[in-house]
Amino acid sequence: MDTILTVNQLSVFHQNAEHYLLEDIHFSLYRGQVLALVGASGSGKSLLAQSILQLLPDNLRQNGDVLYSDRQVNEHDRGRNIVLIPQSVEALDPLMKVGKQIEGLIQAENPHQVMLDLLAQLGLNADIATRYPFQLSGGQARRVLATIALGSPANVVIADEPTPGLDEEAKYEMIALLKEVQQAGKAILLITHDFDVALQLADQVAVLDQGEIIEVTDVHHFSGDGEKLVHPLTKALWQSLPQNLFIKYAEKT
Numbered sequence: 001m002d003t004i005l006t007v008n009q010l011s012v013f014h015q016n017a018e019h020y021l022l023e024d025i026h027f028s029l030y031r032g033q034v035l036a037l038v039g040a041s042g043s044g045k046s047l048l049a050q051s052i053l054q055l056l057p058d059n060l061r062q063n064g065d066v067l068y069s070d071r072q073v074n075e076h077d078r079g080r081n082i083v084l085i086p087q088s089v090e091a092l093d094p095l096m097k098v099g100k101q102i103e104g105l106i107q108a109e110n111p112h113q114v115m116l117d118l119l120a121q122l123g124l125n126a127d128i129a130t131r132y133p134f135q136l137s138g139g140q141a142r143r144v145l146a147t148i149a150l151g152s153p154a155n156v157v158i159a160d161e162p163t164p165g166l167d168e169e170a171k172y173e174m175i176a177l178l179k180e181v182q183q184a185g186k187a188i189l190l191i192t193h194d195f196d197v198a199l200q201l202a203d204q205v206a207v208l209d210q211g212e213i214i215e216v217t218d219v220h221h222f223s224g225d226g227e228k229l230v231h232p233l234t235k236a237l238w239q240s241l242p243q244n245l246f247i248k249y250a251e252k253t
C-alpha cells in the first residue's frame with residue numbers, strides 16, 4: 001500500500017526536563033485509510049496531532065521523523081497537505097463569514113462554486129455561507145467543519161475528538177461526514193476516546209497509553225474474545241465495550 005504519512009521514533013518532551021510526554025511513536029498512514037488513535041485522557045493524543053502539524057506549544061520540543069510522502073513535514077504542509085478538522089467552530093475566525101473561510105482553503109479555479117457545491121453535498125443551504133460562525137447551529141457547525149476537510153486539497157486529515165459530548169444522533173452524523181471525507185480519497189487520523197466511533201470508521205487502530213503506542217492493529221482484530229489482540233490493555237479496552245460485557249454475561253448464564 002501507498003504510505004502517505006509516516007511517524008517514526010517521534011518523541012515529545014519538556015524543554016527543560018528529561019520527562020517524555022510521547023516516546024518513540026511509530027506508525028504509518030496509508031492513502032485513503034482511516035487510522036484511529038485511541039487512548040485515555042492525558043495519554044498524549046492531542047500532543048501527537050500537534051507535533052504532526054508542527055504546532056506544539058512553545059515549551060515543548062519534538063524529535064524523530066514525521067514524513068509526508070517520504071519527506072519531513074514542514075509548516076507549509078499545514079492546510080495544503082495535512083489539514084486539521086478543529087474540535088469546534090471556535091477555531092474559525094469569528095469575524096469572517098463562513099463561506100469566505102471555506103473558500104480560502106479551496107485551491108480551484110472557482111473556489112466560490114466549489115464551496116457552494118460542498119455545502120450542497122453536505123445538505124446545507126447556500127445561505128450558510130453568508131453567516132458568521134456564531135450563527136450556526138451545532139449540526140450546521142459540524143458540517144461546516146467537514147467542508148473544511150473536503151474543500152482543502154490536503155490528502156491527510158487529522159480529526160481531533162470530532163464527537164465529544166454529542167448525542168447519539170449527532171455522533172452518527174459526524175461519523176457519516178467523516179466517511180464522506182474518506183470516500184473523497186483522503187486518509188484520516190481519527191483521534192478519539194470514543195472507542196465505538198473508532199471501530200465504526202477505522203481500518204486500523206493504534207492504542208496510546210501514557211505517551212507510548214502499545215499496539216497498532218487491524219480493526220478486524222477487535223472481534224470475539226479479542227484473541228487476536230496482543231496487549232492486555234487493548235484486550236481490556238475491547239472487552240469493556242457494553243456489547244461485549246453482555247456477551248460475557250450471556251456465556252456465563
Ligand SMILES: Nc1ncnc2c1ncn2[C@@H]1O[C@H](COP(=O)(O)OP(=O)(O)OP(=O)(O)O)[C@@H](O)[C@H]1O
Nearest residue numbers: 021040041042043044045046047048057059060193
Ligand atoms: N504545553 C504543555 N506543557 C506541558 N505538558 C503538557 C502540555 N500540553 C499537554 N501536556 C501534558 O501532556 C499529556 C498529554 O496531553 P494531551 O492533551 O495530548 O492528552 P490527550 O490524550 O489529548 O487527552 P484528552 O483525551 O483529554 O484530550 C498530559 O499529561 C498533559 O497534561
Ligand code: NI
Nearest residue numbers: 045046047161
Ligand atoms: Ni486531546
